[in-house]
Amino acid sequence: MLYLAYRGLSLFEIGIMEAIFHITSFTMEVPTGIVADLFGRKTSRVIGRVVGIISTVLMIYSGGVVGFAMSFVLSALSYNLESGAGDALIYDSMIEIGIEKKYMKIKGKSEVVYQCANALALPIGGYLATIDYSYVYKVALVVGAVAALQSLSFIEPSVGKVTKKENGFKTFTHQLKESVLVIKNSKKLSFLILMSESVGVFSTTTFFYIQNYLKINGRSEFRIGIVLAVGALLSAIGVTQAHKIEKRFGYKKTLTILLGGMAFFLWLMVTGTYSEIGIIGLSVVEAIEYVIMSDYINRLIPSERRATVLSMQSMIFSLFMIVLFPLVGLIGDVSSLQVSFVMIAILSSVISVVMLSKIIRDKEAD
Numbered sequence: 001m002l003y004l005a006y007r008g009l010s011l012f013e014i015g016i017m018e019a020i021f022h023i024t025s026f027t028m029e030v031p032t033g034i035v036a037d038l039f040g041r042k043t044s045r046v047i048g049r050v051v052g053i054i055s056t057v058l059m060i061y062s063g064g065v066v067g068f069a070m071s072f073v074l075s076a077l078s079y080n081l082e083s084g085a086g087d088a089l090i091y092d093s094m095i096e097i098g099i100e101k102k103y104m105k106i107k108g109k110s111e112v113v114y115q116c117a118n119a120l121a122l123p124i125g126g127y128l129a130t131i132d133y134s135y136v137y138k139v140a141l142v143v144g145a146v147a148a149l150q151s152l153s154f155i156e157p158s159v160g161k162v163t164k165k166e167n168g169f170k171t172f173t174h175q176l177k178e179s180v181l182v183i184k185n186s187k188k189l190s191f192l193i194l195m196s197e198s199v200g201v202f203s204t205t206t207f208f209y210i211q212n213y214l215k216i217n218g219r220s221e222f223r224i225g226i227v228l229a230v231g232a233l234l235s236a237i238g239v240t241q242a243h244k245i246e247k248r249f250g251y252k253k254t255l256t257i258l259l260g261g262m263a264f265f266l267w268l269m270v271t272g273t274y275s276e277i278g279i280i281g282l283s284v285v286e287a288i289e290y291v292i293m294s295d296y297i298n299r300l301i302p303s304e305r306r307a308t309v310l311s312m313q314s315m316i317f318s319l320f321m322i323v324l325f326p327l328v329g330l331i332g333d334v335s336s337l338q339v340s341f342v343m344i345a346i347l348s349s350v351i352s353v354v355m356l357s358k359i360i361r362d363k364e365a366d
Contacts (some may be wrong), residue, residue: 001211002221003059003133004068011212011337013065015329017072018208019322024076026318029083033311034175036085041307042154045089048081049148056144060137084311091298092159092306104243104295111291115236119229126225159303179308182301188362189300193313195255195355196293199262201320202348203286205328206269206341210279213337217275227276231283238284242291254292255359259352261285266345270338 004014036044051074058071090110094100128135183190207228214224246254262285269278301309328340 001208002129002215002224003136005212006133007068009065009068011209011329011332012326015326017065017068018325018329020069021072021076021079022318022321022325024073025080026315026322028077028080029311029315029318030176030179030308032077032080033084033179033308034172036081036088036307036311037175037304038171040156041085041089041092042151042156044081044085044307045154046148046151048078048085049144049151051081052078053141053144053148056137056141060134060141080311080314083314084307084309087294087298087310088303088307089154089157092157092303093155095303096157096159103298104246104291107291107294108239108242111239111242111287112236115232115239115287118232119236122229122232123222123225126220126222129221129225175305175308179305179312182305182309183312186300189297191355191358192293192297192300193316195259196289196297197313197317197320198348198351198355199258199286199289199293200317201324202262202266202344203282204321205324206266206279206282206344208325209328209332209337209340210269210275212332213275213341216337227279228283231280234280235284235287238288239291242288245288246292246295251296252359252362256356258285258289258292259356262289263345263349263352266341266348270341270345 001014004017005011009017032044055071055074055078058067058074062068062071090106091100091103094103094106099106124139125136128139183193211224211228214227215221219227245257249257262282265278265281265285267278268281269275271278297310297313298306324344328337328344331340331343
């Protein structure tokens with residue numbers, strides 16, 4: 001966000017860039033998920049890393065909006081190729097060795113690694129930005145290359161391999177139809193996907209725009225990096241307790257706590273004075289929610305449809321982002337980002353109430 005603003009893009013133009021990302025993601029999620037199920041999760045992830053490297057190169061050397069737009073298209077494809085394949089690779093590998101019941105705990109450890117890397121990268125990125133914004137992406141380019149090489153070491157599980165039809169098109173359409181039926185025939189799965197992506201879209205939108213909001217209110221890039229790093233560190237601690245929280249409170253109470261926490265911290269961000277506490281708290285809630293919901297959702301998906309269904313889940317997220325992200329930027333340009341955050345807080349509160357009423361009425365979860 002700060003880099004694109006530095007390169008001369010308005011908040012609305014930045015919102016359009018993000019919309020391009022999610023339009024690409026929306027249209028390509030399911031095809032790339034099917035690719036992962038048909039041709040292998042490892043293959044999908046390796047290609048995803050290579051495409052991500054090309055996207056980063058474009059971010060560094062593009063001279064205008066068109067180049068940035070192409071970078072966002074490729075970044076979305078990289079995300080698509082990894083989104084369903086990543087969790088599917090982990091979960092089905094655990095099924096293969098008989099430890100899938102430990103998924104929430106393992107996923108928590110995985111998230112700890114991610115959040116610790118985040119906590120390290122954010123202040124470093126903030127510091128590098130004070131010297132030269134392009135240094136941030138150049139370091140990211142090196143990390144991306146290392147990740148691409150590391151992804152070659154993955155082992156493809158035999159669990160969940162799809163039986164191929166006599167031709168590729170029939171295999172593709174069969175996989176698509178059967179995956180749609182998995183979601184359609186499970187109201188619980190549909191609800192969990194909608195809830196997970198609702199929390200995700202509010203958290204992601206806020207995470208990006210809060211950088212500009214804090215900058216406008218006098219915080220330096222380095223301080224912004226520190227605030228986000230603190231959120232990442234506390235998130236790393238929080239996700240280690242995700243499986244204990246779920247075990248202690250159970251399905252209904254856990255979902256209630258997550259929804260309530262999201263709405264509370266979004267309202268806290270609106271205050272301005274406590275906006276930094278709000279973004280830190282929201283980061284923790286979103287991280288814990290991600291681990292718990294990932295386990296809930298994966299339990300309900302058959303292995304041979306896993307990558308495709310998880311890609312459909314990501315497609316819902318992209319649809320939400322296509323609408324919300326540029327809208328927040330437009331309101332920020334016309335009025336102020338604080339008004340945008342008030343709108344997000346109101347929307348999240350309304351959606352939380354609707355979902356909580358559904359959770360309370362769900363007798364199957366008792």
